[in-house]
Amino acid sequence: MFGIRFDLKFFSGVILVAIFATVATFISKLDIIKSLGFSPLVIGIVLGIIYANSIEKKMPSDLKEGITFSAKKILRFAIVLYGFRLTFGEVIDVGIDGFLVSLIMLSTTLIIGSFVGMKIFKMDRDTSILTAAGASVCGAAAVLATEPVLKAKEEKVAVAVSMVVIFGTISMFLYPILYESIIKPATNFLHMTPREFGIYVGGSIHEVAQVVAVPASIPNSPKEMADAAVIVKLTRVLLIAPMLIILGLILSFTSDDKSGKHKLIIPWFAVYFILVVGFNSLNLLDNKIVSMINSVDTFLLTMAMSALGMGTSFAKFKGVGLNAFYTALTMFIWLVIGGFFVTKIVTS
Numbered sequence: 051m052f053g054i055r056f057d058l059k060f061f062s063g064v065i066l067v068a069i070f071a072t073v074a075t076f077i078s079k080l081d082i083i084k085s086l087g088f089s090p091l092v093i094g095i096v097l098g099i100i101y102a103n104s105i106e107k108k109m110p111s112d113l114k115e116g117i118t119f120s121a122k123k124i125l126r127f128a129i130v131l132y133g134f135r136l137t138f139g140e141v142i143d144v145g146i147d148g149f150l151v152s153l154i155m156l157s158t159t160l161i162i163g164s165f166v167g168m169k170i171f172k173m174d175r176d177t178s179i180l181t182a183a184g185a186s187v188c189g190a191a192a193v194l195a196t197e198p199v200l201k202a203k204e205e206k207v208a209v210a211v212s213m214v215v216i217f218g219t220i221s222m223f224l225y226p227i228l229y230e231s232i233i234k235p236a237t238n239f240l241h242m243t244p245r246e247f248g249i250y251v252g253g254s255i256h257e258v259a260q261v262v263a264v265p266a267s268i269p270n271s272p273k274e275m276a277d278a279a280v281i282v283k284l285t286r287v288l289l290i291a292p293m294l295i296i297l298g299l300i301l302s303f304t305s306d307d308k309s310g311k312h313k314l315i316i317p318w319f320a321v322y323f324i325l326v327v328g329f330n331s332l333n334l335l336d337n338k339i340v341s342m343i344n345s346v347d348t349f350l351l352t353m354a355m356s357a358l359g360m361g362t363s364f365a366k367f368k369g370v371g372l373n374a375f376y377t378a379l380t381m382f383i384w385l386v387i388g389g390f391f392v393t394k395i396v397t398s
Contacts, residue, residue, distance in 0.1 A: 060115050060116050060119070061116060062110075062112060062113055062116060063112070063113040063114060063115055063116020063117045063118075063119070063120070064116040064117075064119060064120055065116070066113055066116070066117070067116065067117055067120040067353050067356050067357045067360070068353055070094060070097050070098060070101070070353075070356040070360070071090070071094055071349055071352040071353040071356050073097060074090045074091075074093040074094035074097055074352050074355075074356060075090045075348075075349060075352060077090075077093050078090040078093050086219065086222075088215075088219075089190070089257060090348065090349075090352040091190045091191065091194075091348075091351050091352050091355045092190055092211070092214075092215055092355070093352075094352040094353070094355040094356035094359065095190070095208060095211055095355045095356065095358060095359035096359065097356060097359065098355070098356040098357065098358060098359020098360040098361075099208060099359040099360075100359075101359070101360050102359060102360050102361060102363045103363050106360065106363070117357045117360050117361065118357070118361075120353050120354060120356070120357035121204065121354055121357035121358045121360075121361065122198070124350055124353055124354050124357075125194055125197070125198065125351075125354035125357075126198060126319040127319075127350065128194075128347055128350035128351045128353075128354055129191075129194065129195045129319050129320075129323055129351075130319050130322045130323050130326055131326065131343060131344075131346070131347040131350065132191065132287075132323060132326075132347055132351075133322075133323045133324070133325070133326030133327040133329075133330060134326060134330050134340050134343045134344055134347065135284070135287070135330075135344055135347075136284050136287060136288050136327045136330065137327065137330055137331040137333075138288075138327065138328065138331045139331055140281050140284055140285070141281075141284075141285050141288060143281060144249075144278065144281040144282055144285060147249065147396045147397045148249050148252070148253075148278065148281065148282045148285060149285055150396050151249050151250075151252075151253040151282060151389075151392060151393050151396050151397075152252070152253055152282055152285040152286045152289060153289065154253075154392050154396070155186070155253045155254055155286070155385070155388075155389055155392060156186045156187060156286055156289050156293065157186075158384070158388065158392075159182065159185050159186035159381055159384060159385060160179075160182045160183065160186040160187075160293065161182075162182070162380065162381060162384055163178065163179075163181055163182025163183075163185055163186065163377060163378075163380070163381045164178050164179050164182045166178075166376075166377050166380045166381075167179075167181060167182065167373070167374075167377040171373035171374075171376050171377050172373065173373045173374060173377060174206070175200075176200045176202040176203070176206045177202075177206045177209055177210065177374060178377065179196065179200060179297070180193050180196055180197065180200065180202055180206055180207060180209075180210035181193075181209065181210040181213050181374055181377055181378055181381075182377075182381065183195075183196040183210070183293075184210045184211065184213065184214040184256065185213070185214065185217070185256060185378065185381040185382070185385065186286075186293075186381075187286055187287065187289070187290045187293065188256070188257065188258060188283070188286060188287045188290065189211075189214040189218055189256040189257035189258070189260075190211050190214055190215075190257065190355060191258075191287075191351060192290055193207055193210045193211050193214065194207070194351065194354055194355065194358075195290055195294060195319075195320070196294065196297070197358075198319065199294055199297055199298050199301065200301070204358050204359075204361035205361075205363070207358050208358065208359060209374045210374075211355070211358075212374075213374055213375065213377075213378035214256050214257065214378075216375075216378065217256065217378050217379070217381075217382040218255065218256035218257050218260050219260070220382070221254075221255045221256065221260060221264075221382070221385070221386070222255070222260040222263050222264060222267075224386070225251055225255065225264045226264060226267040226268050228386075229242075229247055229268055230268065233247055240390075242393070242394070244271065244272045244274050244275035244278075245274050245275065245278045245397075246278075246393060246394070246397045247275055247279075248265065248274065248275040248276065248277065248278030248279035248282070249278050249279070249282050249393050249397060250389055250390060250393040251264050251265065251275075251279040251282075251283075252278060252279040252280065252281065252282025252283040252284075252285075252286070253282050253283075253286065253389055253392070253393060254385040254386065254389030254390075254393075255283070255385070258280075258283055258284070258287070261279050261280060261283040262276070262279075262280060264279065265279055288327060290320070290323075291320040291321070291323045291324045291327075292320075294320040295320055295321070
């Protein structure tokens with residue numbers, strides 16, 4: 051059924067991944083980890099990488115099928131369920147300026163990151179696009195969602211996620227400092243209102259958790275700042291579906307298939323994601339049920355991330371060097387500086 055082998059060998063791998071996800075979830079709830087804004091997804095891939103580079107070779111090979119299933123099939127299902135975190139009404143509420151900032155920052159960051167990675171720093175296509183997707187949309191979750199379209203290897207996913215962690219964490223500490231010292235004072239031309247700063251934060255910081263953390267780190271920050279930041283960020287998340295569909299179409303017509311026939315790449319899970327958002331917008335389910343679905347979805351995403359980490363040994367990173375770091379740094383500079391001026395222009 052559904053191409054799944056229902057035997058002990060298969061489920062032993064899935065159960066192992068679930069154990070790792072459970073540990074990652076527990077660690078993410080520790081106060082010190084919560085204060086740093088690290089999601090269980092990030093912790094899961096770290097634990098998985100530790101496993102891959104320590105005891106993986108001593109473990110039974112039968113585990114690999116269940117681990118691969120978690121990294122591929124469970125991943126797609128979790129991305130579809132991610133739609134229960136959004137409604138089309140939330141996108142409308144933030145206004146046209148918030149939507150435009152989301153659209154501009156997503157598209158420009160994706161283009162800049164892909165171009166810089168492939169053309170300037172000579173990285174391979176998959177690592178470049180995955181790194182760009184993580185910075186332009188929603189961090190680790192975006193990297194996970196883009197992987198099935200590219201059919202990328204686990205180590206490339208790990209590289210992209212690591213860049214999201216590094217620069218997303220820097221952003222989380224940098225933005226409150228920028229606001230208090232440069233942006234908040236009304237005596238200079240860089241001043242932003244709380245709502246404008248919220249749009250800036252939501253449009254330029256990597257992870258949802260990091261976006262939530264920034265307004266919370268600013269003393270006496272008004273609610274409108276946090277609301278604008280979160281809604282703009284969720285708008286970026288919603289835009290991942292059309293981004294993946296467009297990316298799939300581009301890859302279809304730029305493949306190296308010498309037969310002249312192009313296999314159309316349609317990430318159907320992205321289409322289902324939009325349908326789920328539409329269903330969630332109808333408010334047919336009780337909030338408690340939606341909250342439960344979101345909790346299950348977070349755990350499934352953590353399983354997928356843990357499984358990807360389990361397939362990532364340090365030996366596979368050879369050849370990447372510092373190029374991924376330089377690419378991510380370029381996008382980080384664009385997000386901080388370019389995002390500021392894009393927000394100022396759009397909201398003025």
